[in-house]
Amino acid sequence: MVRRFRGEFDQKVDGKGRVSIPASFRRVLEAGDPQFTQGLSPELVIVYGDHRRKYLECYTMDAIAEVDDKIDALPRGSMERKMLQRLFHGQSFPTSVDETGRIVLPAKLRNKIELDDAAFFIAAGDTFQIWKPDTYQSEEAARTDEWLDDLPEDFDPLIYLDQAKEG
Template sequence: MLDVFIGQHENKIDGKARLSIPSQFRKIIESGDTDREAGSLPNFVLIFGDERTDYLEGLTIKQYNKMTRKLRKMDKGDPRRQQMELILYSLAQLMTLDETGRIVMPPKGRAKLALNANDMVEFTGAGDSFRVKKAAGEAERQAERPAAKPDIGYHPDTNPMDYFSGDDEDDED
């Protein structure tokens, strides 16, 4: 089984603010809640982020704990640590999947994404996390233009996947 979030999925938020998490994502959430007692419902962390993001970010408990450990290694006076503490602790909420794989979208998340009943929500895999945002309507999709890509040093005729380096051994936590 993959232990990373991949793909794009759309689901509709209902009148009670319930939102179904894609089944592929639920499996990763379940396996990433390693301290969960048998028979209990899986948890994950939903990060609302600050004004720089137009999405919410979901992290497994395992990944959230890994980020917390990294944060604790930073100097307490480092302004980057203070910003990350705000995002990871104040602008986040522990979520529990119900028996059918749904969550009730918190008011803070609905407000940030301007979600109303029956709006479509897009889930996008981002490896160690997934992103949640309001799905673009058809008119918005047609109006969207590809953003200019920054020059990041890839040769234009080379597949970016060719830049992976190192050995083939897994990096275990």
Template sequence: MGLSFRGEFNQKVDSKGRMSIPADFRRVLESGDPNHPENPNPRMVVLYGPHLKNKLEAYTIEAMAEIEAEIKAMPRGSKKRQMVSRMILGKSWETEIDRDGRIVLPKERRAQIGLDGEAVMVAMGEHFEIWNAATYDELETAEIEAFLEEMPDDFDPMSLLDDTGGE
């Protein structure tokens, strides 16, 4: 298993959609790109489907290859494979981090998540999310508060690691 994404980073997005990728995230992207270091600019895959609502998801090349292999293992011609292919493969694009450590988010992708000015990148282990900073602050606070209300006062998030029952 390769490196994992960790942390939360706020970054400015300029009028052309350029956004710096944090150095910690670049190291993970480099380790997950089979063409690196021959190609010094690591690549990544960004998902933008309608199922993502307020965010984009960014994956290493290797992580996306694993997802593609899982899709290819599904029965050909099945409705599930068709939908997963459209929502993941059809709604993704590969981009390269430039020598200054930036990517360019196309105008359509910025519009999808209302990204104007400041983005937040949130580590999710095998991938990271890209949000409009204000939307993330609002939704994440509400989501965590609602979740914690259902938990006992002495709740420890580490206790969920033993829970194999899914969500």
């Protein structure tokens, strides 16, 4: 069974761009890194993407391998493959969690999402996202609230699970 990221956390970012990965997230990164053994640091890939993406998406090694396999299945030379390679291979940053449970976010990534002294981490199943807290509240949380507000008061979103196709 694949471990999933769960929860949301506010984390401090120091002047060098170091930020602690929540402990529960570190366990998922360890489980999702085939090379991980006790005493080593789990690896991950941070996809920062194009100018429209206002957050950093962090993938376990298993999750990014799944994305890579799907990209590799596309016809070589196709525009779709070229664009996905650019977004997931070119606009990404491989890194590892240090012995204190932190990663270093380079200035380029911090500047892209306008991150300063605080970061908001939110789980997204087999990935997690790092946001500037204000951006998350004004854009993503507002979008969720708007979606919920458009539903009837007694609506249960779990009904969508019955519509999911089994793989």
